[in-house]
Amino acid sequence: MPDGIPASQPPFDPLEGAQAGGLAGAIPFVYGHPDPDLLPVEKIITATERALRARGRLALQYGPEQGYGPLLDYLIGKVERDEGLSITRANIVLCAGAAQGLDTAARLFTCPGDVVLVEAPSYHEAIATLRDHPVKLKQVPMDDQGLVVEALAERLEALSQAGRRVAFLYTIPTFQNQAGITLTAERREALVELAAEQGLLLVEDDVYRDLCFEGQVPPSLYELAGGRGVIRLGSFSKILAAGLRLGWIIAKPEVIQRIVSCGLKGNEGGANPFVAHVVAAFCQEGWLEPHIAQLVARYRTRRDALLAALEQERPDGVRWTRPAGGFFVWLTLPEPLEAETVLATAAERGVLFAPGVHFFAEGGGHRNLRLPFSFLSEAQIAEGVRTLAEVIKEQGSRGARKQGSYEAQSSKVVV
């Protein structure tokens, strides 16, 4: 368990409570958090010292609304190098994490009563962030290739016929939080084409892009759309440290200009100037790239451990996603099992997870559960999956009994 966990733990709530902590004595498949063992504490101390010694008076003062210029330039160079994507300062603004980026999109680019579309499932904190704005959330299903574009087209058509304005689609196309699925290249083309036809703004949450375990990440929606109609959110939370609260927004110049000139940006004097100077110093030392490589290696090992444990236990009838990056594996239980019933028993045996129902804006997910692998050791992962498979086996057996199918007691059926 990480250092610094408070001695007393809050009552378990799979989605709330002490975010940094973890739960003593339990295996929490709960936190979609970076591994605290990999936080570059000493390097951030050094970067702080260098940044403040060199230009403390700028770093500790209100900054320009767009954010600290040299960090913007580093990010411009990064997307050029990693993706061959050419942008300028007119296309980028810093934000206080992708969280602020999404909140800003909701504040500036919706009108009261608008519909905002989200994937089913989607990131629960994004759903909660959007719900604090006077918009109505509607969901669009995913399959194992990501968002179902035909279903989006149908939903748009139905909303249009009902006279509803759709402000934007919030989508996490790469290593999706929660499902771990990556929208295929073909689907991306289709999505961008449909969005252009329908004038649908896309808010692309792209915070897991760098955590790619194998193969190539498909081009971003922003790139495929030639920058038109896409607001792309990036973040240092997953690739450096979530506690820094620093991210960026890439979009066309008019969108960036609207964000840069919004009231909050002027009021705050840009996103976290002190942190931006520290992160710029960290990146300018060349420390980010090897750090990301280390994260990828670690998370790949954990993803592998989780998939291997699932393969070994093979809980009967359970399906799961095989993420090529990111933090999450998504399980679907066979009927008649329900994730919340499984959770109740698993929690008694010290294994916690978030049931899928939390991740749907309009319902669903009763048979789903999310297993983040970023925060747990391989040993915890193996033990957790073993316990989970046991519970699923027992409940599958009981569920079958309840339905009167006594054959279900045979080991063949329930595994």
Added chain:
Amino acid sequence: MPDGIPASQPPFDPLEGAQAGGLAGAIPFVYGHPDPDLLPVEKIITATERALRARGRLALQYGPEQGYGPLLDYLIGKVERDEGLSITRANIVLCAGAAQGLDTAARLFTCPGDVVLVEAPSYHEAIATLRDHPVKLKQVPMDDQGLVVEALAERLEALSQAGRRVAFLYTIPTFQNQAGITLTAERREALVELAAEQGLLLVEDDVYRDLCFEGQVPPSLYELAGGRGVIRLGSFSKILAAGLRLGWIIAKPEVIQRIVSCGLKGNEGGANPFVAHVVAAFCQEGWLEPHIAQLVARYRTRRDALLAALEQERPDGVRWTRPAGGFFVWLTLPEPLEAETVLATAAERGVLFAPGVHFFAEGGGHRNLRLPFSFLSEAQIAEGVRTLAEVIKEQGSRGARKQGSYEAQSSKVVV
């Protein structure tokens, strides 16, 4: 001029541009910013090192939504010690600066179409922040004792008769930004009483409280209201460093609970965890109190320099406020002078200021100008006022001539 000012300056805009910079070769009575000479750069380096060495894994991770507990406890102790105000953790939440606090109030405690009331004048960035929400801003006049409570009562009555819901009044009762005026104790009582009668929520921006040059700061509206119906915003921006982006909100438990459980708080994992740990380490070392004392001494000297220069130059017919704390002196020019006309000539002579028109939600301020004294040396202040008085004298003379009053050329009339 402070270190770190970019070599190339943006075109002058009295309210925008590079916030941290200042303008080379000019005397910018523009920035309501802390003095960069007083930023405790070395102590923040040390605090960062201590915080990260002691608990880097917590500081760099997502934190609890309410904010880092030991910093909350420090702030609870601070208001008890400084104001005799007794609050608990149920009454406080960290936020990413008072800017985020105000934005949060607008996001969570307004409905589309609501009216939000602001003082005339008010903080322009607050006005801009509120304008990004679907509310309508209306203003309430101030006099030299602060907000005119009778005028507020009339405005509320008229709005009620027009069927408009008022979400809240945003007020800066102490060392007001922009006017430098402090709402008197009697007016505070009357305001709190009226608000209670009318069910009017008060958002009390209290970020200058600690920068008191003389006398006692009257009790906060929060205290007078017994905590009911007041959301009080505090900040480290003016008393430690604006680039840190850290503040706090004090309110009754139900309000705090709503803020703590809002989507953005969960999404960001609390307000700036890294910075909160650094600031907590700074405060726990006992460094904040002497730092504030140093700031008060410096800003008092500058306030004195500005008032002395105004007394000495005595531009005819000009009235000004005499702030007992904070950053701002507010001037009113005699008719027929206009602040923007004065600015045009003053800027040619290297003296910049923000004309009053920017600070009114519904118009006004043509004869007002704002002179912040926090960011300028005493020499700059003296020289700036000299130039300003010259321009006012010339334009007063010309204005009088235009009106055909040739007597106005006499030195007696135009000074």
